[in-house]
Amino acid sequence: MGIDVVLPCLNEAAALPWVLGRMPDGFRPIVVDNGSTDGSAKIAVGLGATVVCEPHRGFGAACHAGLVAAVSDVVCFMDADASLDPQQLPRVSGPVVAGEADLVLGRRVLRPGASWPVHARLGNAMLARRLRRRTSASLHDLGPMRACGRVALLRLELVDRRFGYPLEMVLRAGAAGWRIRETEVDYLPREGRSKVTGTVRGTLRAIGDMRRVMARRDGAA
Known part of the structure; x- marks a missing residue:
């Protein structure tokens, strides 16, 4: 049946040809255009992606939105900015397909030329440390490349629609007793400037969203 790959997209026209051109056989890209003004959606359609x-x-x-549009048993998520190599998606999805894990996150390994500012790495490390305490999973990175079962994820009923979504996924998965793992993936030079980690303000906004998610979980506990 293949595996659907959800690619959130906001003005990634420069990166999409490389990203979609490296999608492995059996992996179907779903590009979710979130208000792009650079023709990203048109480029994605032209390259054969579902938009x-x-x-x-x-x-x-x-x-x-991409999750709802997906139909495969296993679904992957990854950024559309060329900072992650789609060729490495099988590393992340393999344990889920094999029934060895319920959620797998790609632990980013910095490669030459990649930009991962200190403020972003510190924020990520802080969140990973808190996740280890809350979920008992050996996580070191809240990685954007990940894989899990589609129906199981829908049943978690995630409510955050901002930058807290990836964190809420892990928190709810841990609370539901999911087997959570991570595997190394390359972190590459991205195309353009990051909407999140490119500035201190963007990183603080993302951390603020994630803190709100944790506060909601604490209130529900």
């Missing part, structure tokens, strides 16, 4: 337009801005909104 979903999500008018409500937000990383989580785009991810969830």
Whole structure:
């Protein structure tokens, strides 16, 4: 049946040809256009991807729209900015397909030329440390390349539609008793400037969203 790959997209026209051109056989890209003004959606259609337009801005909104559009038993998520190599998707999806894990995250390994500012790495390390305490999973990175079962993820009923979506996924998966693993993937030079980690303000906004997710989980506990 293959595996659907959700690619949240906001003005990634420069990166999409490389990303979609390296999609492995059996992996079907679903590009979720979140209000691009650079023709990203048209480029994605021309390269054979399924395109979903999500008018409500937000990383989580785009991810969830792609999840709803997916039909495969296992679904993957990854950024569309060329910072991650689609050829490495089998590393992440393999344990889920084999029934060895329920959620696998790609632990990013910095490669020459890649930009991962200190403020972003510190924020990521802090969140990973808190996740280890809360989920008992040996996580070191809240990696954007990940794989899990589609129906099981829908049943978690994630509510965040901003940058807290990836964190909420892990928190709810841990609370549900999922087997959570990570595997190394290359972190490459991205195309353009990151909407999240490219500035201190963007990183603080993302961390703020994630703190709200944790606060909601604490209130529900």
